[in-house]
Amino acid sequence: MKDLAAIAAFAAVVGGLTLGIDSGVWLTFIMMALYASLLAQSWNILGGYGGQFSFGHALFFGTGAYVQAIVQLTLGWNAWLALICAVAAAACVAAFVGALTFRYGLKGSYFALVTLAFAEVFRILAVSVDFTGGGVGLMLPLRESFGNMQFGSRRGYIGLVLGFVVAAMLATSWLRHSRFGAQLQAVRDNEDAARAIGVNPWSVKLAAITLSAAFMGAGGAFYVQVFQYIDPGLAFGPVSSVEALVAAIVGGMGTLWGPLLGAAVLHLLAELTRNLFGQLPGLNMIIYGSVLVLIVMFVPRGLSGVGLSVRQAMRGRRG
Amino acid sequence: MYDSGILFSSVLNGVTTGAVYALIALGLTLIYGVLHIINFAHGAALMVALYAVYLLKTHFGIDPYLALPLVVPGMFGLGYALQRGIINRAGHGKDENILLVTLGLSIVLENLALLLFKSDTRTIETPYTLTTVAIGPAMIALPKLVAFAGALAASALLLLVLTRTDLGRAIRAVAKEKHGAKLMGIDVDHVYAMCFGIGLACLGAAACFLLPVYYVNPQVGAGFVPVAFTIVVLGGMGSFGGALVGGLLIGLVESLGGLFLGESLGQIGIFAVFIAVLLFRPQGLFGAKA
């Protein structure tokens, strides 16, 4: 199948580059670009293919991150086991939020608002509760080994995140060629018409948000392993929510490669600006926000050109 | 458990804060009621207004209350320009894109402030900052009382404009029936921009009343967003009375909630109300349709 071949080729190219390049700067760039791609691709599953715009995807990111940290620190479990827990936890949170919000038919702006509200609630909870380390956060001790999912060089981390990205791509490809994906997109494009021909919107959307959250949770777990630190703001704050959604829309949501393209472009832009102006606080977000506005204004289908325009993806909410 | 003085003080606090909340929410509900857009940039705009008031005081020595005739028209102009120049054009006439554009704007504004002013929290000093007034068994800061009166006055003024002036009639016509209004010769784009401008002007007024008893930093807007949205959905999207009543109610809930449950849980309480209303009664207490 075309998709599988393309994904394999992509993985091979990235793998080859990683092994061939020695520059720490470039390796870090590849790692962070892949990380951003993971977030974007996961948002794309719910937003691009499901037509439900979440403004609070950090909810799942943060859940994954905290569980990854807590399981290792408090339970003393192995990092890979923790990963499974992190992904499962994110999926459970998604299932809960999804079951509730979709049951009551929340769509469009209201859905976006509610996801934002949930993310904020979790942030406040993380600040107030002890086992999350409160406002101070949690730190993962440095213990490099494969078993601890802590790698001496960036290459190890790139391998890890590449694995996640490939998994997300495969999941997205599955959406394009499966009954579930067809039903999900039908619900996105016109919910009432989908119901009339036998699709259950609630269960389809629920599955989508759970799948999307699983990858977002993996992203959170990855973050903790790389930076060995997490706190409420990083976990549930707006940055990861915005990164995920802007990259997906800029690249072209509802497509297989759009989110990757968007993530790469945005990250490149952020790096260029950092080199030109230095590490200024808030600069990254200003870029993301401006690009979002500009893309929506002038290139609504996203850079990949074949991405759904925001309008089309949300038309389903009127259904 | 709590003596009546503390309770009464808390109630007073809640009501005075609630009035300012109401003014903020009025702008939001006006924008939704007429333009049918959820202005995610509302909190960021409030922050911009607060910085404006702050800078006028620290650089030009202008007292916040005296800054009203500067800040309110200034915010109005900003709102008009944003709506006409960016939001309207990006929306391509469709509500859906606007969601993302206002989000983008809020991100840019907040982080621009972060860039320019760093994340320091700043306050201003005025001769009356520490003055208190006794009401019954409680003492309340004078600026809070002024804020209460000022916010109510501004709300009343807004209502007068909407019901008694030609502009107000045009706004209500466009809100009810856009195409019909267009056919009657009303410049809908202009009305939309005026409306957005008025919405932000409300924030300008709120900022003037707020800064003497509050503070400003780049994240301050984000702190008001959930409250403002909760009030608007609670009162009913597009309902004025709802925004007023909702504002006072939420102010009370926040104050009493903070008193009994502590700060964090009080905040979560607001979110809980917000989520609950959206799920179970999206039309709010007074709204007609969700």
Next chain:
Amino acid sequence: MAEPLLSLQGVSIAFGGLRAVQAVSLQVAPGTLTALIGPNGAGKTTLFALMSGFLKPDAGTVRFDGHDITGQAPHLNARAGMTRTFQIVQPFAAQTVRENIAVGAHLHEPRRAAALAAAERIAQRVGLAPLLDKPAGDLTVAGRKRLELARALATGPKLLLLDEVLAGLNPQEIAEMIPVVRALVHGDAASGIPGGVTVLMIEHVMQAVMNLAEHVWVLAQGQLIAAGTPAEVTNDDRVIEAYLGHGTAARLRGAAG
């Protein structure tokens, strides 16, 4: 008749003070092509919504294929064999014609390739074959109506509720659609349509009603005012008055002398 496929008993619904549908009872026999007509605002589409589960009746029951389905969700009704189309066509605009129809096929066909193949077959039957890879949003009104029909057909329904499938079509297009609709029920070797589907259609195009329907119900102001063959119903005074106003029937008779 033998056990009716669809049976409504005293179905009513009101919106605020407006009684949109009042105590409607009717029975659709399997294997028939029937029609629901009436002036605008009579409540026909509301009745379809009540049958298919988009609305829950305030009173009355809906029985389908031997089961009580009153208020059951639309997707469950579709799985049971009742599929409806919409008056204002609702294509999945971002997807191709083939993909649109495939969603319908997926109701009973889990495999992607098989569903896409079924979509192609059905497109050929209703004359959409040349447009299979076109985005649904690019189709003309007539094309979209056919797509709506094809998509519903792909679900393999026992009962098809067609809501104004001819509205907005020019005379040529109507003439092309009529045999397609008839073939759904009675089959047509030439186009490969097997037939056997029961069809209930809401229609304003009288030519189609007279041509196709074996039995007609007339709805006016939410109430069933007449039922019978097309000829019987169009000669019924009450029906004439519902469309043309009170006293018209008498005036027409008087004018005829």
